[in-house]
Amino acid sequence: MSENKAQDFQQLALQLAGNQTSAPWLDALRFQGSEQWLEANWPNRRTELWKYTPLQALQRGGFSTWASAQKHTLDDNATLKLEAIRLVFVNGQFDAEASSGADAAVVRFSQASEQQQAIIAENLGKTVDTKRHLFASLSNAWAQDGVLVHVPKNTKLDLPVYVVHVSTPEAEAAIANTRVLVVVEEGAQAELIEHFISDNQMQNGFVNSLTEISVAANARFDHYRINLEEEHIIHVGGVHIQLQRDSQYHGFTLAEGSKLKRIDYQVTHLGQGAHANLNGVYLPRNEQLLDYHTNMEHVAAHCTTSEVFRGIIADNAKAVFNGRIHIHQDAQKTLAELSNKNLLTSDTAEIDTKPELEIYADDVKCAHGATVSQLDQTSMFYLQSRGLTKTQARTMLSFGFINELLQDLPQAAVREHLHEHLTKLFAKEYFVS
Amino acid sequence: MTEQVESLIRKDYAAGFHTSIESDTLKPGLDEEVVRFISAKKEEPQWMLDWRLKAFRAWQEMEEPEWAHVHYPDINFQALSYYSAPKSMADKPKSLDEVDPELLEMYEKLGIPLHEQEALAGVAVDAVIDSVSVVTTYRAKLEEAGVIFCPISEAIARFPDLVQRYLGSVVPQRDNFYAALNSAVFSDGSFVYIPKGVRCPMELSTYFRINEMNTGQFERTLIVAEEGSYVSYLEGCTAPMRDENQLHAAVVELVALDDAQIKYSTVQNWYPGDKEGKGGIYNFVTKRGICHRNARISWTQVETGSAVTWKYPSCILKGDNSVGEFYSVALTNNFQQADTGTKMIHIGKNTSSTIIAKGISAGQSNSAYRGLVRINAGASGARNFTQCDSLLIGDRCGAHTFPYIESKNSSAVIEHEATTSKVSDDQMFLCQQRGLDAEKAVSMIVNGFCREVFKELPMEFAVEAGKLLEVSLEGSVG
Numbered sequence: 001m002s003e004n005k006a007q008d009f010q011q012l013a014l015q016l017a018g019n020q021t022s023a024p025w026l027d028a029l030r031f032q033g034s035e036q037w038l039e040a041n042w043p044n045r046r047t048e049l050w051k052y053t054p055l056q057a058l059q060r061g062g063f064s065t066w067a068s069a070q071k072h073t074l075d076d077n078a079t080l081k082l083e084a085i086r087l088v089f090v091n092g093q094f095d096a097e098a099s100s101g102a103d104a105a106v107v108r109f110s111q112a113s114e115q116q117q118a119i120i121a122e123n124l125g126k127t128v129d130t131k132r133h134l135f136a137s138l139s140n141a142w143a144q145d146g147v148l149v150h151v152p153k154n155t156k157l158d159l160p161v162y163v164v165h166v167s168t169p170e171a172e173a174a175i176a177n178t179r180v181l182v183v184v185e186e187g188a189q190a191e192l193i194e195h196f197i198s199d200n201q202m203q204n205g206f207v208n209s210l211t212e213i214s215v216a217a218n219a220r221f222d223h224y225r226i227n228l229e230e231e232h233i234i235h236v237g238g239v240h241i242q243l244q245r246d247s248q249y250h251g252f253t254l255a256e257g258s259k260l261k262r263i264d265y266q267v268t269h270l271g272q273g274a275h276a277n278l279n280g281v282y283l284p285r286n287e288q289l290l291d292y293h294t295n296m297e298h299v300a301a302h303c304t305t306s307e308v309f310r311g312i313i314a315d316n317a318k319a320v321f322n323g324r325i326h327i328h329q330d331a332q333k334t335l336a337e338l339s340n341k342n343l344l345t346s347d348t349a350e351i352d353t354k355p356e357l358e359i360y361a362d363d364v365k366c367a368h369g370a371t372v373s374q375l376d377q378t379s380m381f382y383l384q385s386r387g388l389t390k391t392q393a394r395t396m397l398s399f400g401f402i403n404e405l406l407q408d409l410p411q412a413a414v415r416e417h418l419h420e421h422l423t424k425l426f427a428k429e430y431f432v433s
Numbered sequence: 434m435t436e437q438v439e440s441l442i443r444k445d446y447a448a449g450f451h452t453s454i455e456s457d458t459l460k461p462g463l464d465e466e467v468v469r470f471i472s473a474k475k476e477e478p479q480w481m482l483d484w485r486l487k488a489f490r491a492w493q494e495m496e497e498p499e500w501a502h503v504h505y506p507d508i509n510f511q512a513l514s515y516y517s518a519p520k521s522m523a524d525k526p527k528s529l530d531e532v533d534p535e536l537l538e539m540y541e542k543l544g545i546p547l548h549e550q551e552a553l554a555g556v557a558v559d560a561v562i563d564s565v566s567v568v569t570t571y572r573a574k575l576e577e578a579g580v581i582f583c584p585i586s587e588a589i590a591r592f593p594d595l596v597q598r599y600l601g602s603v604v605p606q607r608d609n610f611y612a613a614l615n616s617a618v619f620s621d622g623s624f625v626y627i628p629k630g631v632r633c634p635m636e637l638s639t640y641f642r643i644n645e646m647n648t649g650q651f652e653r654t655l656i657v658a659e660e661g662s663y664v665s666y667l668e669g670c671t672a673p674m675r676d677e678n679q680l681h682a683a684v685v686e687l688v689a690l691d692d693a694q695i696k697y698s699t700v701q702n703w704y705p706g707d708k709e710g711k712g713g714i715y716n717f718v719t720k721r722g723i724c725h726r727n728a729r730i731s732w733t734q735v736e737t738g739s740a741v742t743w744k745y746p747s748c749i750l751k752g753d754n755s756v757g758e759f760y761s762v763a764l765t766n767n768f769q770q771a772d773t774g775t776k777m778i779h780i781g782k783n784t785s786s787t788i789i790a791k792g793i794s795a796g797q798s799n800s801a802y803r804g805l806v807r808i809n810a811g812a813s814g815a816r817n818f819t820q821c822d823s824l825l826i827g828d829r830c831g832a833h834t835f836p837y838i839e840s841k842n843s844s845a846v847i848e849h850e851a852t853t854s855k856v857s858d859d860q861m862f863l864c865q866q867r868g869l870d871a872e873k874a875v876s877m878i879v880n881g882f883c884r885e886v887f888k889e890l891p892m893e894f895a896v897e898a899g900k901l902l903e904v905s906l907e908g909s910v911g
Binding site: 048052329332342344345346347348349350351352353354355356357358359360361362363364365366367368369370371372373374 | 500502808810813823825826827828829830831832833834835836837838839840841842843844845846847848849850851852853854855
């Protein structure tokens with residue numbers, strides 16, 4: 001029966017693609033995406049990449065229509081206080097009023113000049129590995145509007161690009177498809193902040209978001225991706241990054257859980273001397289499910305990767321983490337490290353973590369570590385002996401556990417926003433008993 | 434319609450009729466008749482036959498696992514022969530002169546005494562009297578202690594209650610594809626029973642069962658340690674074994690009742706195939722132990738042989754305070770592939786497990802560690818420590834780590850760490866600068882790398898294992 005449901009969803013998703021109107025120069029990609037989506041085997045428990053993450057919530061969601069353009073009701077505090085090129089999308093549709101700032105380097109697909117259209121056509125869908133990321137093919141099939149960040153050679157974007165995706169409650173279960181394409185040319189530099197939020201009412205949406213980043217030689221790209229939506233939303237996201245010679249990618253991601261949230265990061269080191277730095281925090285609670293899959297493909301030699309993910313899993317929530325490092329045969333002198341630490345705060349919480357190393361070159365140094373643990377009793381005792389209540393002590397220690405990653409964020413606006421948000425969240429939702 | 438059905442039945446019967454019980458080898462192929470034949474040949478009781486048939490029916494519905502990180506041509510299970518009687522004296526080589534000189538050279542390097550060499554190479558030696566006497570002394574000593582150590586076929590006849598109670602209790606018939614196959618057609622193996630409170634007076638080794646050496650390709654081992662008992666069991670041998678069967682699918686079950694301790698050591702050095710990767714044994718093994726309250730199971734393995742290894746000695750830590758341990762060295766060279774590791778399933782409270790896995794890949798080989806640590810919701814205070822290190826020798830080999838960690842208990846503490854690197858240039862330089870040649874230096878460094886595991890092996894075994902690594906790595910440097 002579940003197979004039928006899966007097929008229903010696969011078919012339905014395609015019909016939706018068919019109903020869309022989009023620019024003719026996207027047709028080839030859309031067709032290819034549709035084909036791949038239809039051919040793809042629907043994941044089940046035996047599918048390694050979806051072993052711990054059931055998709056029933058999506059299949060049973062009854063998603064059959066596109067989300068509509070609406071006004072969101074969020075106050076200013078919900079988004080970052082930041083001077084930036086700000087693009088706001090509500091339910092996947094552009095909200096011109098809420099957006100501000102402009103730069104020639106940032107344009108929506110629908111507004112792209114012919115030259116920019118050529119850049120989009122050349123790059124869109126090219127960095128994506130649809131074999132490992134099933135929903136990327138769906139995103140290709142649904143490609144319509146999106147944001148292009150194109151940084152020309154040897155230039156630096158003065159302001160960060162700030163893309164806000166807001167979800168609002170809909171009468172019917174509805175779908176939003178979001179797309180960002182970043183092309184950083186040789187020696188250029190830019191910063192992107194992606195922020196997913198929602199009104200604080202029950203959502204019945206499905207968001208499929210895909211971000212593609214191509215960083216050319218000697219370029220540097222800073223990237224933040226923050227998922228703080230309400231917990232009933234279904235989010236399937238992917239970030240695909242290609243790094244050329246001596247380029248750098250610095251990424252940070254933080255997510256709260258939801259009914260079903262799955263985020264894939266795929267970094268490919270194509271040129272020698274490329275460096276990727278990816279840190280992440282996941283905080284599922286209640287009945288939420290949160291799944292991070294990261295994959296570092298070291299194709300070229302002399303590249304480095306540093307990856308740290310931390311998670312606090314509370315209540316009945318379940319977190320899944322999979323960190324793969326794949327060193328190809330010619331990627332000699334690679335240095336790759338992955339650390340994943342987890343804190344379980346309740347006996348009904350679950351963590352399934354799997355750091356993977358797949359190495360085909362000999363002159364490399366690779367290491368990964370994973371731990372699952374609870375709060376240190378000695379630390380708890382120390383804090384309580386100083387007069388803190390148990391709850392205060394727990395909150396403080398839990399915050400400290402992830403703060404290591406937060407406190408070093410170069411972007412102050414993100415750091416401060418998250419600090420404030422998490423302080424409130426911890427006080428309200430964690431250890432309240 | 435009835436006629437058709439009847440003719441079918443008759444046809445079946447006729448086929449069964451042709452495979453005479455007296456024949457010594459079976460035609461290739463596997464069906465229920467073959468299972469019945471094997472069971473009849475071994476004069477097994479009805480319950481054993483039923484057990485085998487149940488496994489066979491399960492196997493028919495199962496699919497070969499494909500998730501392991503190994504590649505090999507499809508196995509045609511209908512092209513294999515599932516029963517062959519031990520070779521008669523006449524078929525065996527008459528003396529060591531008739532044995533493959535390369536094999537002899539290897540024995541020489543490992544320092545194996547001549548009469549052992551003959552036994553290992555399968556020479557029809559007349560030293561039976563000698564070995565029988567050894568075996569008899571051991572048997573007498575064991576019997577005095579009340580320990581049962583005999584072929585499992587003998588145990589089925591002599592101790593049916595024990596076998597019936599424990600066989601399949603840890604690895605059920607339909608556990609996995611190869612375990613089901615083994616359950617249906619297992620040839621022979623060992624049965625060990627240690628009575629309550631007895632500490633087995635000696636290390637039990639398959640080596641001392643010379644007369645039962647030819648256990649065939651589907652070996653089945655069952656070890657039961659009653660309350661408070663202790664046993665250390667050695668399996669295999671550092672010397673390469675002569676073997677005609679390409680597919681090996683063994684099952685080992687350990688039952689450690691309250692306060693009991695089982696130590697199971699393996700050295701596996703089956704034919705790995707030639708330098709081009711042709712031939713070699715496929716070793717698909719299911720090994721699992723169950724620990725009751727305060728019990729302890731420790732697996733130690735040194736895997737250097739076989740073309741393809743697929744092996745995950747596991748512990749189910751069912752009882753409170755039980756302990757599981759896994760120490761492994763897996764070395765692959767040339768075109769060998771190994772996918773090995775362990776599963777630690779924590780069910781009881783305060784259970785703890787330690788995993789130390791060392792992988793060494795050389796030549797064009799691939800070795801993978803695949804492990805699962807699962808903490809069930811009730812396993813409060815569970816503790817796991819895992820360390821997987823891989824060493825790469827040569828730029829065409831691969832080393833992989835696939836650890837699965839699943840925790841459902843907030844008081845559990847799990848640590849996993851893995852590193853992969855090559856033999857460090859600094860270490861090599863130091864050794865060579867002191868006058869060691871490159872090959873000797875590598876073997877020394879590798880031995881040091883594996884020390885944590887070797888120290889878990891019984892003394893003589895550890896020395897041999899060290900030498901074995903040296904021999905297996907030959908030609909991989911320079």
